[in-house]
Amino acid sequence: MDAPRPERLTDAALADALRRGGLRLTRPRRAVHAALRDLGGHRSADEVHAALAAAGTRVSRMTVYNALADLLRAGVVQRADAGPGRALFEAGAAWHHHLLCRTCGGIEDVPCVRGRRPCLSLPAAFGRAEEAQVIFRGVCRRCLEGERRKRR
Template identity: 60%
Template sequence: MADEPSEPVAIRLQAAGHRVTRPRLAVVAALRELGEHHTADEVHAHLIRRDTPLPRTSVYNSLVLLADLGVVMRADIGPGAVVYEAADAWHHHFVCRSCGSVHDVPCVIGTPPCLSPGGDVGRVDEAQVIFRGICRNCLGDAQ
């Protein structure tokens, strides 16, 4: 379970000049075990269930760092929710306005930044696309 994907997390941390610590490894492991998209507090809860608890702040700190390094993906899908994901391929998200479910949408380019703004705004590191609409399930249910 939880095989290292491309580059082991430890190597990537070191390469960026950061330390390899228990909280950081635990957070990545938790995201892999959970799969899909999860909030920081869901990761926190999972670690408690797993009997490897971590302070909430540590989970937040680790997620921010890991996301900045590109080890985990962060998606701002709307009010009161930032979700993280242990994914390798850069992709986007579809959010259902009815049930709130989140689905992955492959990115045709594959690596950020996959789009570029028209004007000259500065250095663009990534372009995150959020699709909104009604998912197939909800379309079937009502109307």
């Protein structure tokens, strides 16, 4: 149940991923990617911005938003669907889903049985699905064990 460690991209690999989309490897983009990877888990743009500021890296808020969108297009960052509200990002490229715990409010990664998109098919009558993100809502393992312990 440990969070999968996001792979550590070399600068060259990051530059490659960006350039495939006609994007440059800039200092802010490198910093945003590293911050997201080092923070781990599911983070909002402003969390990344705050982490960079705390580390003494001055980057404008707009740039963080832009960089995350660019890294997303480049495929080295993913958006974690977790319902409405602010957008959450995470480093890494492995396709997976999420469990939202209604007890602790946490988000757990759930590996995708297929591991690549789209993992579920859509009846052709509706159109073409390029990806299928599943949001499980319920109670995470940790909280479930907490409940059980209390009940005794």
